[in-house]
Amino acid sequence: MPWIPAWTAADLIGHLGTVHRWATAILQAGHTERPSPDAATPPPAEGLLEWYAAGLTALVTTLRSTPPDAPAWHMSPAAEKVAAAWARRQAHELLVHRCDLEAAAGVAHATVDTALAEDGVDELLTVVVPRWAHTEPLSTAEASVAVTGSDTGRTWSVRVLRGVITVEPDLTGAEDAHLRAPVHALLLHLWGRPANVSLDGDPAAAALLRGR
Known part of the structure; x- marks a missing residue:
C-alpha cells in the first residue's frame, strides 16, 4: 500500500473482513457490553476474496435487518450505542480503505458523494x-x-x-x-x-x- 507501506492489498482486505465480522457480532449481540475478543476473526490463509465477500454480505444483511435504534456497543465514549452508529462507522471505514486500494492500484479515486x-x-x-x-x-x-x-x-x-x-x-x-x-x-x-x-x-x- 503506497500510503501504508507495512500493508499489502491482501492485508487491507483481511483487515476489512475481520472488521466486518467484528461489527456483525456486535450488532447481533443486541446489547451495549464490550464484545469478547473471540468476536474478531482473522483472515484465512486461502480463499481471502471469498471469505471477504461472505463477511461483507453478512454485515450488510445484519445492518438491514437490525433496527437503527437497537442497542450496540461502540468503542468511542462519544458515540451513541445503537446499531445506526455501526452503519455510519462501516460506511466511512470502507470509503477510506477504498481510497487506499485505489491508490495501491494506481487508479484515480472514484467520485465520493x-x-x-x-x-x-x-x-x-x-x-x-x-x-x-x-x-x-x-x-x-x-x-x-x-x-x-x-x-x-x-x-x-x-x-x-x-x-x-x-x-x-x-x-x-x-x-x-x-x-x-x-x-x-x-x-x-x-x-x-x-x-x-x-x-x-x-x-x-x-x-x-x-x-x-
Whole structure:
C-alpha cells in the first residue's frame, strides 16, 4: 500500500473482513457490553476474496435487518450505542480503505458523494477523535482547531483540553489552526492520507486531529 507501506492489498482486505465480522457480532449481540475478543476473526490463509465477500454480505444483511435504534456497543465514549452508529462507522471505514486500494492500484479515486464525505469528517471529529482522547498527545495537549469544508461551507471548531474533546459547529476565529479543503480532501487528510488542504496557524495543533 503506497500510503501504508507495512500493508499489502491482501492485508487491507483481511483487515476489512475481520472488521466486518467484528461489527456483525456486535450488532447481533443486541446489547451495549464490550464484545469478547473471540468476536474478531482473522483472515484465512486461502480463499481471502471469498471469505471477504461472505463477511461483507453478512454485515450488510445484519445492518438491514437490525433496527437503527437497537442497542450496540461502540468503542468511542462519544458515540451513541445503537446499531445506526455501526452503519455510519462501516460506511466511512470502507470509503477510506477504498481510497487506499485505489491508490495501491494506481487508479484515480472514484467520485465520493459530498454528503457522505462531509459526514465522514463529522464522524472523525465528533466520534473518533474522542476515542483517542486518553492517549498522547491528546491527553496532555491544549489547542483548538478550526475545520472548514470549502465546498459545503460546513465548519467545526475542535477544542482539545488535556484529554477532553469538545466540538462546536461555529468557529470562534481564535483557533490555533485552521484547516480548509473540500470535504473529501479533508476526510483523507484527517485520516492521515495525502490530500491537498490549506493550513493556517499552528501545524502541531492541526496534527492532533489526524487519524492513526
